[in-house]
Amino acid sequence: MIYKFRIISSESDDFIREVAIDSQSTFLDLNNFILEELGYEKSQVTSFFITDRNWHKETEITLIDMTEGQNPEIKVMDKTKLGELITEKKQRLLFVFDQFAERSLFLELFAMEDKVIEKPVCTRRQGKPPLQFDENAIEKLDPDNLDPDELMNNDDSDTFDNGDSNLNPFDEEDWY
Incomplete structure (x- = not known):
């Protein structure tokens, strides 16, 4: 089974990556692919969190x-x-790539296909990823003001190319 994930960031409004990976791959395979795709160093400790629909870590x-x-x-x-651990469409994950500043990428499974692929591939690249090491990240991300649901339903019409002011980056109908 092929899993297709959409990845976004709260730090970079125009950043989107979509990746396809086999469901029999490990989380380490996905971790390494994301780090490689974004040009991040692999020397840092990272974690994935399965979350609920409201991005609460589980x-x-x-x-x-x-x-x-x-x-x-x-x-x-x-x-x-x-x-x-990932068994249904629309399942959400956090990928914590900066443990000290608790900086994360948001992932959602947007498609599942009954096929097999040998290695992960990036199927969409848009925007620049957030810097892996950002000295100002702690100051920028005030946890009391960070609302992932607001991020997912960003109403800035200039954030995405199609100008839809109600676009949710994880609403696949808007992308196809």
Whole structure:
């Protein structure tokens, strides 16, 4: 099964990436592909979080098991396949690429196809990704003022090329 994810950022209004990856790939495969696609260094600790519809963190998938195997509930990227935790269209994830400033990318599964692909591919590139290392990121992102739902339903008509002021970047009908 091919999973197609749309990725956006709260820091870069015009940034969108769409990636296709096999459901039997691991979260580490997706992690490495995102880092490579965005030109980010792989030396940083990252995490994925499965979230609810309101972007509240539910299940963490870590790069490294800091409990050294003591907690069997810990999900580790290299041992967890995407299809184990992602099972339905519109499922949402956070990809935390800057643990210290809690900077994340927002992902949503927008399509599932009954096909197989050997390696992940980027099917859409729009805008520049946020900088991986941004000295001002902590100042820019005040957690009390960050509302992912507002971000997902951004009403700035100049944010997206088609001028639809009610465009939700994760509403696939608007993209096809």
